[in-house]
Amino acid sequence: MSPWLAAVLVVVSVLVAVPAPPAARRTARRFRRRPGSGRAVVPVVAGVGAGLVVGGPAGLVVGAVAALAVRLTLPLLETRSGRARREAIDRQAPLVIDLTAACLASGAPLDASVVAAAVAVGPPVADLLLPAVEAMRLGAETTRAWSEVASQPALAGFVRAIVRAVDSGAPLADVLPRLADRARAARRAAAEARVRAAGVRLTAPLGLAFLPAFVLLGVVPVVAAWVGELL
Numbered sequence: 001m002s003p004w005l006a007a008v009l010v011v012v013s014v015l016v017a018v019p020a021p022p023a024a025r026r027t028a029r030r031f032r033r034r035p036g037s038g039r040a041v042v043p044v045v046a047g048v049g050a051g052l053v054v055g056g057p058a059g060l061v062v063g064a065v066a067a068l069a070v071r072l073t074l075p076l077l078e079t080r081s082g083r084a085r086r087e088a089i090d091r092q093a094p095l096v097i098d099l100t101a102a103c104l105a106s107g108a109p110l111d112a113s114v115v116a117a118a119v120a121v122g123p124p125v126a127d128l129l130l131p132a133v134e135a136m137r138l139g140a141e142t143t144r145a146w147s148e149v150a151s152q153p154a155l156a157g158f159v160r161a162i163v164r165a166v167d168s169g170a171p172l173a174d175v176l177p178r179l180a181d182r183a184r185a186a187r188r189a190a191a192e193a194r195v196r197a198a199g200v201r202l203t204a205p206l207g208l209a210f211l212p213a214f215v216l217l218g219v220v221p222v223v224a225a226w227v228g229e230l231l
Contacts, residue, residue, distance in 0.1 A: 085124050086152075090187050092125040093154035094180040100158075101176035110165065110172065111137060128152065142166045154183055 048063060096117045103113030111133050118129035128149045135145035142163050150159040157179045165172045 088124050089128070089152050090154045090183075090190070092121045093152075093158070094183040094187070096121045096125050096129070097158050097176050097180040097183065101173055101180070104173045104176070110162065114162075125155075128155070136166075154186070157182065 044067060049066075099117035099120055100113045103116050104110065108116070114129055114133050118126040118133075132146045132149050136142060146159045146162060149155050158176070161170075161172055161175050161179060164170050
């Protein structure tokens with residue numbers, strides 16, 4: 001084991017064994033609450049670990065390659081719960097936008113309309129909208145209060161309309177129905193794309209099943225006859 005790797009292992013062991021101070025624990029909790037914060041650290045850790053294991057100038061190259069590979073493949077590893085949550089948000093987005101438009105058309109203020117729509121729809125959209133409305137009521141900047149909601153593609157247009165309405169006073173009642181129709185169309189297009197992709201993926205097992213039979217029945221006899229004539 002190289003001295004550098006031994007030193008890193010000792011430092012990691014000390015950090016794990018010694019409890020962190022309260023300020024550091026509070027900072028870690030805030031860091032964990034940030035979406036994607038842990039995902040940004042994983043490529044760095046993988047690259048440093050690979051470089052330390054290999055060591056020397058080759059370790060720098062291996063570490064860089066490992067970090068880049070992890071950075072490119074990590075977004076593809078979506079967990080089942082994350083995928084189910086995203087699909088639920090895509091499914092609920094048109095409904096919550098329509099309900100908000102209906103509440104606004106009845107004369108309710110924006111914050112009360114969003115709260116009523118979120119409560120009617122339920123989680124996971126409610127878990128995004130209710131904290132945003134609460135932060136807006138407490139005086140937070142509109143863009144910052146709705147930043148987590150804006151990270152969801154199905155609700156990004158909804159957030160842009162809300163921010164524009166709060167900052168400039170633009171009416172929302174006429175804009176939101178069009179946003180709901182657009183969200184439904186995007187969800188329908190995504191479903192059709194998944195169906196087409198599933199059809200393409202189904203051909204791979206068929207190809208794997210027919211390729212050995214084609215080689216055995218079509219290629220092998222021809223090659224065997226040709227070799228027999230040469231001999």
